[in-house]
Amino acid sequence: MLDISNLHVSIEGVPILQGFELSLPYGQVHAIMGPNGAGKSTLAKVLAGHPSYRIDAGEIRFKGKSLLDMQPEERSHFGLFMSFQYPLEIAGVSNELFLCSALNARNAANNRPQLSHEEFSLLLQQKMAKMQMRAEFKERSVNVGFSGGEKKRNEILQMAILEPDLAILDETDSGLDIDAMRIIADGVNDLHCPSRSMLVITHYQRLLDYIRPDRVHVMDKGKIVRSGGPELAKLLEEKGYEWI
Amino acid sequence: MDIEYKYGFVTPIASDVFPKGLSEEVIRAIWAKKQEPPFMLEFRLRAFRIWQQMEEPRWANIEYDPIDYQDISYYAEPQSKQQLDVPDEMDPEILKTLDRLGISLKEQVAIDVVFDSVSLGTTFQQKLMDQGVILCSISEAIRKYPELVQRYLGTVVPMKDNFFAALNSAVFSDGSFVYIPKGVRCPMELSTYFRINEKRIGQFERTLIIADDDSYVSYLEGCTAPAHDVNQLHAAVVELVARDRAEIKYSTVQNWYAGDPITGQGGIYNFVTKRGLCAGVQSKISWTQVEAGAAITWKYPSCILRGDHSVGAFYSVAMTNGKMQADTGTRMIHVGEHTRSTIVSKGISAGGSSNSYRGSVFIGPQAHHARNHSQCDSMLVGSRSSAHTFPTVKGTNATAQVEHEASVSRMNEEQIFYLQTRGLTKEDAIALIVNGFCKEVFCELPFEFAQEAQKLLALKLENCIG
Numbered sequence A: 001m002l003d004i005s006n007l008h009v010s011i012e013g014v015p016i017l018q019g020f021e022l023s024l025p026y027g028q029v030h031a032i033m034g035p036n037g038a039g040k041s042t043l044a045k046v047l048a049g050h051p052s053y054r055i056d057a058g059e060i061r062f063k064g065k066s067l068l069d070m071q072p073e074e075r076s077h078f079g080l081f082m083s084f085q086y087p088l089e090i091a092g093v094s095n096e097l098f099l100c101s102a103l104n105a106r107n108a109a110n111n112r113p114q115l116s117h118e119e120f121s122l123l124l125q126q127k128m129a130k131m132q133m134r135a136e137f138k139e140r141s142v143n144v145g146f147s148g149g150e151k152k153r154n155e156i157l158q159m160a161i162l163e164p165d166l167a168i169l170d171e172t173d174s175g176l177d178i179d180a181m182r183i184i185a186d187g188v189n190d191l192h193c194p195s196r197s198m199l200v201i202t203h204y205q206r207l208l209d210y211i212r213p214d215r216v217h218v219m220d221k222g223k224i225v226r227s228g229g230p231e232l233a234k235l236l237e238e239k240g241y242e243w244i
Numbered sequence B: 001m002d003i004e005y006k007y008g009f010v011t012p013i014a015s016d017v018f019p020k021g022l023s024e025e026v027i028r029a030i031w032a033k034k035q036e037p038p039f040m041l042e043f044r045l046r047a048f049r050i051w052q053q054m055e056e057p058r059w060a061n062i063e064y065d066p067i068d069y070q071d072i073s074y075y076a077e078p079q080s081k082q083q084l085d086v087p088d089e090m091d092p093e094i095l096k097t098l099d100r101l102g103i104s105l106k107e108q109v110a111i112d113v114v115f116d117s118v119s120l121g122t123t124f125q126q127k128l129m130d131q132g133v134i135l136c137s138i139s140e141a142i143r144k145y146p147e148l149v150q151r152y153l154g155t156v157v158p159m160k161d162n163f164f165a166a167l168n169s170a171v172f173s174d175g176s177f178v179y180i181p182k183g184v185r186c187p188m189e190l191s192t193y194f195r196i197n198e199k200r201i202g203q204f205e206r207t208l209i210i211a212d213d214d215s216y217v218s219y220l221e222g223c224t225a226p227a228h229d230v231n232q233l234h235a236a237v238v239e240l241v242a243r244d245r246a247e248i249k250y251s252t253v254q255n256w257y258a259g260d261p262i263t264g265q266g267g268i269y270n271f272v273t274k275r276g277l278c279a280g281v282q283s284k285i286s287w288t289q290v291e292a293g294a295a296i297t298w299k300y301p302s303c304i305l306r307g308d309h310s311v312g313a314f315y316s317v318a319m320t321n322g323k324m325q326a327d328t329g330t331r332m333i334h335v336g337e338h339t340r341s342t343i344v345s346k347g348i349s350a351g352g353s354s355n356s357y358r359g360s361v362f363i364g365p366q367a368h369h370a371r372n373h374s375q376c377d378s379m380l381v382g383s384r385s386s387a388h389t390f391p392t393v394k395g396t397n398a399t400a401q402v403e404h405e406a407s408v409s410r411m412n413e414e415q416i417f418y419l420q421t422r423g424l425t426k427e428d429a430i431a432l433i434v435n436g437f438c439k440e441v442f443c444e445l446p447f448e449f450a451q452e453a454q455k456l457l458a459l460k461l462e463n464c465i466g
Helices: A040-048 A072-077 A095-109 A117-130 A148-162 A178-191 A231-239 B024-033 B038-053 B092-100 B125-129 B138-144 B146-152 B163-171 B413-421 B426-442 B447-462
Strands: A002-011 A014-024 A029-033 A054-062 A080-083 A090-094 A166-170 A197-202 A215-220 A223-228 B015-017 B076-078 B109-115 B118-122 B134-137 B176-180 B189-195 B206-211 B216-224 B231-242 B247-254 B267-278 B284-291 B296-299 B302-305 B311-320 B325-334 B340-349 B354-363 B371-381 B386-395 B401-411
Touching (some): A002 A040, A014 A040, A014 A054, A040 A054, A040 A072, A040 A080, A040 A166, A072 A095, A090 A095, A090 B413, A095 A148, A117 A148, A117 A178, A215 A231, B024 B038, B134 B138, B138 B206, B231 B284, B247 B447, B284 B325, B311 B325, B311 B426, B340 B354, B354 B371, B371 B426
Parallel strands (some): A080 A166, A166 A197, B176 B206, B267 B296, B267 B302, B302 B325, B371 B401
Antiparallel strands (some): B134 B176
């Protein structure tokens, strides 16, 4: 699904990722953990195609194709999704219009039929019910006035609508209470299937109690320094990052 | 030249252009050219003398070199006679121009085209006349309906109102005239397209719209000009009169050439006085404007709410980029009882531009229970532009209610990136953000116009961001 080799990335001349390697097979969930400043969020943004970062060396292949020359929207059309740590607010644009435009843009790029307003409305209703979101969130401006937890839930709703092949969750658990975390984890687990992979980026181990990873990677100073099974997360929780 | 401005071409036709300069002789020559009745010569000359005593206003938040009024030609017309309602006899170059501007003569909108100093005539005149609706150029109205014109011209915007209004009253060349008789709901949208073609001329548009008791009209105007490297003056006066229970909706999409985005050279100086008089009870006037062009915009469409229970509204989107400067807003003058006004202003400043909202709400001593709500939002794009707000309230009535809200936000690369990661192209992302910001104003525009305005703003902003 995703193969990253020898990736070097810098921003304004400052190197962030330095020889990052990762191989994520179809259907697997991998977690990336690490201390603040390890380059975890940079990795997420680079995968999504953020224009501020420079790729100095290396390759990212997704479903056999290089991502490097693809615009963020092309990556999205191709099946990549990133849930933002800090989702942005778009005033005056209803959540429904935004999601409908996004889905139809993806459908158009993949030669799939456009959804009518009614069809989309129905789909949205179902997905929102699953995420336990009130109907008013359809009409409200994208993320405007949403609490931290509501914004994160809205991210997972977008993921559920867009049905990506690869979902990257960047610090989705930050700022969530236990109930919100459970709802979000359920939303994520619902989407988990043999054809879909997930990359869960998190500072803390607690999200991994709800979303079981197949592999855990520990990142420091721009590359992976240790990999292991789910037990690695537990170890980190007990001993701290110093231990690495 | 600015590649984003697709209306920057010049139409190659022979024109009669007056020599540069302004004097009583020039005014007499305009008057003679237009074959106007004697009262108009008197009107023009009186205005000219008033203008000579006045000074150009300098209070606005704009900077420009002094305008040399003797270096402008005050009249230009195509040599061959043009008639929109007989397209077969029109100059093919002009037809081509209309086509490139996207003006269709066949659509179900009655249209007047003002090309430099003259109107090319109006379409659907007969269909409108069947209902008693008059749509013609102001020149034609002066000749055919002198009593109506004499009764209203200069009553809403007196010639001594301001420097540019005085100048316009002296030298105005063309514009539209609309009269909607009692009880008539105008059967179609009316519209005027203003085009400046010649390089050295000023365009002095004059428009007068009268809606008699219980009538309704929706009027749209659009404006473009070629990309010349000299500044050109567009000094317009628009007067609206709404009588008892009449409603006038006036919409503008202004896309004058804005000058070179880097050097600031050229572009239209847009000094415009627009005012509506809600003369009758329960009358209603709304101004909706999308100001997307011009090097300088100086424009405050206003309402005088004289009739009891009359309603005024101002919905504005002003977008500036490059070196553009806009100082625009409104005045709501509450005279009658239970008068209401709404102001919604959206300013978008990008590039190295400056964008100011200037609004004033006046509550007169008899304006019992008057209400105003103002909302001014500014959006900054990039880091070199500026936004300013100058709201004033002068209230003298204890029963009046005045509310003001304001906000400033910034469109940034992160928002665009966010939308892109959800599958929208950069263009669509910008359009969606701008559309969201301007939603309340776009809602007031006729549908096609709103779409047009949306596209126009997105196009102008694309190159301003990352």
